[in-house]
Every structure is written in structure tokens, then in C-alpha cells.
Amino acid sequence: MEAETSNGGGIGGLYVKVMTDDQMELLRQQISVYATICEQLVEMHKAVTTQQDLAGLRLGNLYCDPLMACSGHKITARQRWTPTPLQLQILERIFDEGNGTPSKQKIKDITIELGQHGQISETNVYNWFQNRRARSKRKQLTPAPNVVEPEVESPKEKKTRAEGFQVQPYENSSPHRIKDMYIQSPDIGFDQLLGKIEVASCYSSYFL
Amino acid sequence: MEAETSNGGGIGGLYVKVMTDDQMELLRQQISVYATICEQLVEMHKAVTTQQDLAGLRLGNLYCDPLMACSGHKITARQRWTPTPLQLQILERIFDEGNGTPSKQKIKDITIELGQHGQISETNVYNWFQNRRARSKRKQLTPAPNVVEPEVESPKEKKTRAEGFQVQPYENSSPHRIKDMYIQSPDIGFDQLLGKIEVASCYSSYFL
DNA sequence: TCTTTATGAATGAAAG
DNA sequence: CTTTCATTCATAAAGA
Numbered sequence: 261m262e263a264e265t266s267n268g269g270g271i272g273g274l275y276v277k278v279m280t281d282d283q284m285e286l287l288r289q290q291i292s293v294y295a296t297i298c299e300q301l302v303e304m305h306k307a308v309t310t311q312q313d314l315a316g317l318r319l320g321n322l323y324c325d326p327l328m329a330c331s332g333h334k335i336t337a338r339q340r341w342t343p344t345p346l347q348l349q350i351l352e353r354i355f356d357e358g359n360g361t362p363s364k365q366k367i368k369d370i371t372i373e374l375g376q377h378g379q380i381s382e383t384n385v386y387n388w389f390q391n392r393r394a395r396s397k398r399k400q401l402t403p404a405p406n407v408v409e410p411e412v413e414s415p416k417e418k419k420t421r422a423e424g425f426q427v428q429p430y431e432n433s434s435p436h437r438i439k440d441m442y443i444q445s446p447d448i449g450f451d452q453l454l455g456k457i458e459v460a461s462c463y464s465s466y467f468l
Numbered sequence: 469m470e471a472e473t474s475n476g477g478g479i480g481g482l483y484v485k486v487m488t489d490d491q492m493e494l495l496r497q498q499i500s501v502y503a504t505i506c507e508q509l510v511e512m513h514k515a516v517t518t519q520q521d522l523a524g525l526r527l528g529n530l531y532c533d534p535l536m537a538c539s540g541h542k543i544t545a546r547q548r549w550t551p552t553p554l555q556l557q558i559l560e561r562i563f564d565e566g567n568g569t570p571s572k573q574k575i576k577d578i579t580i581e582l583g584q585h586g587q588i589s590e591t592n593v594y595n596w597f598q599n600r601r602a603r604s605k606r607k608q609l610t611p612a613p614n615v616v617e618p619e620v621e622s623p624k625e626k627k628t629r630a631e632g633f634q635v636q637p638y639e640n641s642s643p644h645r646i647k648d649m650y651i652q653s654p655d656i657g658f659d660q661l662l663g664k665i666e667v668a669s670c671y672s673s674y675f676l
Numbered sequence: 677t678c679t680t681t682a683t684g685a686a687t688g689a690a691a692g
Numbered sequence: 693c694t695t696t697c698a699t700t701c702a703t704a705a706a707g708a
Binding site: 387 | 687690
């Protein structure tokens with residue numbers, strides 16, 4: 261993939277991706293196509309399983325879900341808590357609400373709520389917010405490479421800060437919250453299925 | 469995709485979009501998410517229809533089974549920094565100087581210095597030291613504990629990480645062809661969907 | 677090719 | 693809160 265272009269590859273240079281309008285449009289369509297395919301696959305699946313048991317799919321224990329066959333071999337005891345996609349989703353939402361410091365009581369409440377979606381303790385919640393805050397802050401400071409190109413970068417302004425950057429398949433999905441893509445579904449059944457899908461997928465990596 | 473190496477937004481009548489790494493990463497994730505969802509939906513569908521013949525999915529065809537083609541590889545081509553020999557050399561030198569904890573400011577300095585030899589970010593430097601320390605320590609402890617782990621771990625087959633990510637983008641396909649991927653009917657067949665996913669997959673790799 | 681190894685990155689937990 | 697550690701995941705590079 262050669263889409264990467266080093267702009268002014270010099271010291272502390274600003275590195276950006278350059279795309280043509282066509283390429284950009286292609287991406288939009290790409291995502292759109294996936295969104296459509298997903299919806300239809302879900303519909304299809306629902307139709308096919310209407311009468312079926314889905315025996316393996318309703319296991320209470322998420323980690324034993326047969327769907328994980330592809331990625332899960334870690335059914336053994338895990339030493340550290342790993343938020344389920346659903347839990348993460350909720351945590352992120354709460355975090356985004358801005359109420360910075362989750363009070364002691366708040367933590368309790370959250371823990372109880374998340375407990376419905378998987379094992380969790382107050383400490384987990386506490387740590388999560390602790391880390392989330394810290395890392396959120398760090399990331400905010402890092403991307404400030406006060407670009408100063410000693411290089412004779414042609415006087416082209418860093419134009420088009422990719423402003424028209426809107427490729428959400430669903431109008432209500434937020435560009436800066438990938439996780440939301442899992443839940444912002446207009447379809448009830450779809451949403452439910454996605455919950456399982458999330459579990460089945462190799463978590464961690466897709467939810468950062 | 470051969471990217472325009474010239475970042476000049478409008479030079480020579482060339483219109484391009486400029487994206488930051490973050491934005492590119494976001495797109496990558498969005499597509500990856502959908503690809504994963506599709507993948508899992510397919511798995512789910514297979515599980516439910518194991519008794520069926522899956523006629524349309526015969527492997528006899530020269531083309532890879534759409535199912536495999538799609539689930540085999542992940543559209544997770546995350547780019548990751550790779551230190552140049554020169555950078556590595558400098559990093560090692562600094563590390564050997566023993567000054568254990570590269571303070572925040574120190575990291576900035578190092579980053580700037582290394583930036584002269586290739587793209588790099590503070591995070592990269594930070595991670596490098598983090599890993600370097602951790603692995604340096606581990607290596608020291610490993611030799612001793614010859615504890616034979618009574619690991620009765622099942623014969624565990626290799627995860628056969630289908631890493632065949634060299635999906636060749638349809639070189640001969642033009643952007644307008646993607647329209648063919650759109651689905652008109654909600655009652656499209658399963659195998660047909662798979663076909664579309666496969667195509668979508670290829671397009672994804674084309675960008676990511 | 678396919679498999680294995682080395683290592684960049686992500687993150688829960690804990691120390692400071 | 694900030695910084696560090698430990699573990700794990702994913703991938704680029706190297707090996708077979």
C-alpha cells in the first residue's frame with residue numbers, strides 16, 4: 261500500500277496521506293457496501309434461524325461461545341479483566357459524558373450496571389477510568405508536533421485538512437468513536453446480533 | 469494504489485485530499501470493523517446451516533471459497549513503525565547509558581534527534597524503551613526458572629493464522645465498478661452476498 | 677509459499 | 693493523578 265506519503269520527510273516533518281477525490285469516494289462506497297452487506301447478512305441469518313435453537317449461541321458465558329472458535333483459544337482463566345465489547349461501549353459512553361471524576365458512588369453504580377454484561381469489579385471500573393483519563397490526556401499532547409519544516413516545503417498551505425471527512429455508513433455514527441459503530445444500528449435484531457459478533461471477534465485489537 | 473507523492477493540493481490541476489495518519493487509521497478501522505462483522509456473520513450462518521450442502525460454495529472452483537477468502541485474512545493492515553538501523557543504533561546507545569527512565573522531556577529530545585533519520589513519534593520512542601526494559605528484564609529471569617510447566621494444555625492445534633493478506637486488488641478494476649457491489653434486493657442469496665463480501669474485501673485491502 | 681520469531685503497540689493493574 | 697510494569701496481541705521480518 262503506497263498511500264503513505266512523507267511530506268517534507270525532513271525533521272519533524274508532517275506526514276500525511278494524500279488521496280484523490282476518486283479514491284476518497286471509493287472509500288466511502290466501500291464502507292457503505294459493507295454496511296449494507298452486514299444488514300442483509302443479519303436479516304438472512306435471522307430468517308434462517310427463526311425456527312432454530314442456536315444452541316451454542318445462547319451460552320451465558322461469553323467466552324465459551326462457539327462463535328469464538330476462530331479466535332478464542334484462551335478459554336482458560338484469564339488473569340486480568342478484559343471488558344466485553346458491551347461493557348466497553350458503556351464505559352466509553354459514560355466517559356464521553358464528560359463527568360470527569362467518577363465519584364465513589366458513581367463507580368458502584370457503573371459496576372453494577374456493567375455486571376449485567378460480564379464479571380467486573382469496582383476496581384476494574386476505577387482503573388479503567390484512571391487509565392482512560394491518563395491516556396486520553398497523553399494522546400492530546402502528543403499530536404502537537406508543532407510542525408516546523410526547516411525544509412523548503414513549498415508554500416502550499418496544509419490545505420484541506422480533510423474537512424469533508426465524513427464516511428459514516430450510518431448518519432448517527434460518530435467519526436471519532438469506532439466503538440459506536442457496533443451499536444449505532446437502527447435495527448433492533450441487528451444490534452443484538454452484533455453483541456455476539458463482537459464477542460466472537462478477536463476483541464482487544466479492534467477496540468482501542 | 470500509487471499515491472501522489474506530491475502533497476501539493478492543487479498543483480497542476482491535481483485535486484487531492486490530504487489526510488492525517490489518524491484519519492487514515494480511522495478509515496482503516498471502520499472498514500476493518502465491517503469486514504470483521506461480515507466475517508463473523510458468515511461464520512454464524514455456517515454454524516446454523518451445517519446440515520446444508522452449502523452447494524454454492526464448492527471448493528472445486530479455482531477461485532478461493534468466498535468464505536475462506538473472506539474469513540482467512542483480516543483487513544487489519546495496521547502500519548507500524550520500524551526503526552531504521554540508525555535509529556536503532558542511537559536508541560540502543562541511549563539505553564545502554566543506563567539512564568533508566570527517559571523522562572518526558574528526554575523522550576522529546578530523542579524523538580527530535582531520531583526524526584532526522586526517519587519518521588518517528590514520541591510514542592514510538594516511549595514504546596521502544598518500554599519494551600526494551602521489559603524484555604531486557606525478562607531475558608534475565610527466564611534462564612533460571614526451569615520449572616517444567618505441567619501444562620496439560622491440550623494438543624492445541626496451531627491456530628493456523630491465515631495471514632494471507634496479500635490480497636491483490638483488482639488491478640484492472642476501475643472505481644466505477646464498485647457500484648456493482650451495491651445490493652439492490654434484500655432477498656439476495658447467501659452465496660451471492662459472500663461473493664460481494666469477497667469483492668469488498670479486496671477493495672479494502674486496496675486501501676489499507 | 678507457510679511457519680516462526682522478533683518486536684511495536686495496547687492496556688489492565690499497580691506503584692509513586 | 694502520573695508513571696511504570698506485566699501481559700498480550702498483531703505484524704514485519706526472517707526462516708524453512
